[in-house]
Amino acid sequence: MVITIYGRCLSPYVKLVLFGLYERNVDEFEIVPINPHDPELVTNVSPFGKVPGVVIDGLALSESRAILKYIVTKFEIEGSNLMGSTAEEKAKVDMWIDLETMILHPAVMALNGHLYNRPNFYSKETNQVAVAENIPKVEKILDVYDAHLAKNKYLAGDFFSIADMIHIPPLYILVNKSRCASMFTSREHLKAWWEDISSRPSWKKVLENNTEDCE
Amino acid sequence: MVITIYGRCLSPYVKLVLFGLYERNVDEFEIVPINPHDPELVTNVSPFGKVPGVVIDGLALSESRAILKYIVTKFEIEGSNLMGSTAEEKAKVDMWIDLETMILHPAVMALNGHLYNRPNFYSKETNQVAVAENIPKVEKILDVYDAHLAKNKYLAGDFFSIADMIHIPPLYILVNKSRCASMFTSREHLKAWWEDISSRPSWKKVLENNTEDCE
Numbered sequence: 001m002v003i004t005i006y007g008r009c010l011s012p013y014v015k016l017v018l019f020g021l022y023e024r025n026v027d028e029f030e031i032v033p034i035n036p037h038d039p040e041l042v043t044n045v046s047p048f049g050k051v052p053g054v055v056i057d058g059l060a061l062s063e064s065r066a067i068l069k070y071i072v073t074k075f076e077i078e079g080s081n082l083m084g085s086t087a088e089e090k091a092k093v094d095m096w097i098d099l100e101t102m103i104l105h106p107a108v109m110a111l112n113g114h115l116y117n118r119p120n121f122y123s124k125e126t127n128q129v130a131v132a133e134n135i136p137k138v139e140k141i142l143d144v145y146d147a148h149l150a151k152n153k154y155l156a157g158d159f160f161s162i163a164d165m166i167h168i169p170p171l172y173i174l175v176n177k178s179r180c181a182s183m184f185t186s187r188e189h190l191k192a193w194w195e196d197i198s199s200r201p202s203w204k205k206v207l208e209n210n211t212e213d214c215e
Numbered sequence: 216m217v218i219t220i221y222g223r224c225l226s227p228y229v230k231l232v233l234f235g236l237y238e239r240n241v242d243e244f245e246i247v248p249i250n251p252h253d254p255e256l257v258t259n260v261s262p263f264g265k266v267p268g269v270v271i272d273g274l275a276l277s278e279s280r281a282i283l284k285y286i287v288t289k290f291e292i293e294g295s296n297l298m299g300s301t302a303e304e305k306a307k308v309d310m311w312i313d314l315e316t317m318i319l320h321p322a323v324m325a326l327n328g329h330l331y332n333r334p335n336f337y338s339k340e341t342n343q344v345a346v347a348e349n350i351p352k353v354e355k356i357l358d359v360y361d362a363h364l365a366k367n368k369y370l371a372g373d374f375f376s377i378a379d380m381i382h383i384p385p386l387y388i389l390v391n392k393s394r395c396a397s398m399f400t401s402r403e404h405l406k407a408w409w410e411d412i413s414s415r416p417s418w419k420k421v422l423e424n425n426t427e428d429c430e
Contacts, residue, residue, distance in 0.1 A: 047359050048318055059303050063317070066309035073302045087288045088274050094281035101316060102278070103263055144262050 003029035006041050007051030012169030013064035014052045015206050019165060020068040022202035023082070024075035065097060068162055081159045092156040096163035104145075107137045108170045115178035138174075142183055142190055149189035154197075164197045172198065172207075218244035221256050222266030227384030228279035229267045230421050234380060235283040237417035238297070239290035280312060283377055296374045307371040311378035319360075322352045323385045330393035353389075357398055357405055364404035369412075379412045387413065387422075 003021070007014040009031060021029060034041050037049035045053030046062035053062045056074070061067050072082050084090035111134040118124040148155070155163040171194065175181045184191045197203075218236070222229040224246060236244060249256050252264035260268030261277035268277045271289070276282050287297050299305035326349040333339040363370070370378040386409065390396045399406045412418075 047363055048314065048356075059306065061306055061310050063310045063313035066306060066313045069309050070302065070306035073305070087285065090288070091274065091276055091281060091285035094284050095276050095278045098278035098281045098316075099263065102265075141263075148262055 001026075001028065002055075002057060004055045005029055005031045006034045006038075006045055006053040006055075007031075008033045008035075009206075011051060012173060015169045016064045016166060017052050017054060017067050017071070018206045018209075019168065019203055020071040020162075021075075022205045023165070023200075024071060024077060026071070026075055065101065065166055068165065072162055082162050082165070084156060084159070084161060089156060089159070089161075093161045093163045096155040096161075097166055100163070100166050104141050104167065105170055107134065107141055108174050110134050111138050111180070112170065112173045112178050115180070116173055120177075135180075138180075139183060142187060145193075146187040146190040149193045154193070160197065160200075164193075168198060168200075168203055172203075216241075216243065217270075217272060219270045220244055220246045221249045221253075221260055221268040221270075222246070223248045223250075224421075226266060227388060230384045231279045231381060232267050232269060232282050232286070233421045233424075234383065234418055235286040235377075236290075237420045238380070238415075239286060239292060241286070241290055280316065280381055283380065287377055297377050297380070299371060299374070299376060304371060304374070304376075308376045308378045311370040311376075312381055315378070315381050319356050319382065320385055322349065322356055323389050325349050326353050326395070327385065327388045327393050330395070331388055335392075350395075353395075354398060357402060360408075361402040361405040364408045369408070375412065375415075379408075383413060383415075383418055387418075 003026070005014065005017055009015060009018060014031075021027075034051065036051050041051065041053050042049040045055060045060045048062070050062050052064055052067065053060065054067050055061075056070070059070075061070060069083070081089070084093040111131070114126055114131050114134060119126055152158070154160050155167070175184060175194070175198075184194050218241070220229065220232055224230060224233060229246075236242075249266065251266050256266065256268050257264040260270060260275045263277070265277050267279055267282065268275065269282050270276075271285070274285075276285060284298070296304070299308040326346070329341055329346050329349060334341055367373070369375050370382070390399060390409070390413075399409050
């Protein structure tokens with residue numbers, strides 16, 4: 001088994017790939033700290049030059065969500081239900097992955113961009129007007145999540161799945177780096193879900209290991 | 216089997232659901248021509264009020280890509296390979312679905328919005344500056360597709376899959392409504408792929424049937 005991950009683990013998308021590997025007890029891999037659009041990446045792994053790209057036993061893939069699904073499938077653990085067991089469970093997993101992709105992720109990452117990336121990586125002042133515009137958008141989305149989580153322990157139902165997993169990297173930044181934890185503490189069901197899923201040992205391992213270039 | 220589809224078939228996302236049903240030879244369903252954010256939709260089917268929502272034998276789902284996967288899985292046809300057969304094929308299918316979602320779709324739909332939606336649905340003049348900005352973005356993306364399709368008959372490899380299917384509704388608008396067919400005729404491999412996949416009988420049926428509210 002040879003696993004190569006192209007990208008820097010500072011990226012929440014690279015973190016998602018590591019999360020999947022640790023969740024499946026896979027500890028042996030190489031990280032090649034490459035930047036997006038690196039010619040080697042574009043030619044051999046990722047047609048649009050996006051990171052992360054991975055090569056797993058010769059199979060080249062890009063797109064973190066697709067990579068996560070492949071890892072979780074390839075390194076299956078008996079009795080695990082990360083992908084859903086029935087067609088109906090799988091459909092709910094897919095639906096909440098798509099809702100993260102289309103609705104939560106763009107709104108949360110826009111806010112993270114203003115509150116965390118700009119001051120920390122680009123030495124730019126936070127644009128308070130943009131922050132004020134984005135906060136209500138995220139709050140409205142989190143209200144829907146809170147209502148859903150009042151009736152479901154996890155996003156796809158009563159089982160922890162990859163739909164929950166893909167939410168952790170962007171929400172981790174929101175809570176811990178963008179200092180928006182109050183958005184969670186003010187919503188009972190969202191808060192309980194977040195405390196549960198973000199204390200997953202595999203996620204803690206992502207944060208503890210790979211620290212170079214990671215925080 | 217009771218299938219209810221909420222949404223108007225004018226929507227490319229509703230068309231994708233119909234495409235999946237026809238591809239699986241399912242002809243019996245009800246379309247409820249509801250608008251996004253309708254209270255009935257939000258309460259019972261689609262937590263964020265997005266169309267299409269569906270209810271299939273009591274299972275409520277939103278997000279057209281997730282709905283398509285469920286339909287194709289539930290109404291499996293022996294010998295069909297729409298989802299990929301091996302873990303590696305499935306990973307390639309997932310990757311090209313995600314590339315459509317993250318890269319092609321936003322760029323193509325932005326161009327469709329300027330060239331087709333604005334003049335036809337909103338009686339607004341086309342913003343030529345925005346068109347001039349968006350065309351090179353789409354051209355650059357199609358170059359990558361053309362290079363990939365020079366080496367692969369379909370997106371995920373040598374088999375037609377749901378990764379190809381999800382590209383058809385937005386690209387159909389680009390070619391036939393936004394009048395950007397020259398983007399395809401100028402790219403040999405993209406053109407051959409497009410002629411192949413868009414002549415699929417199930418897709419033709421989407422365009423021929425459900426014409427009320429559809430064109």
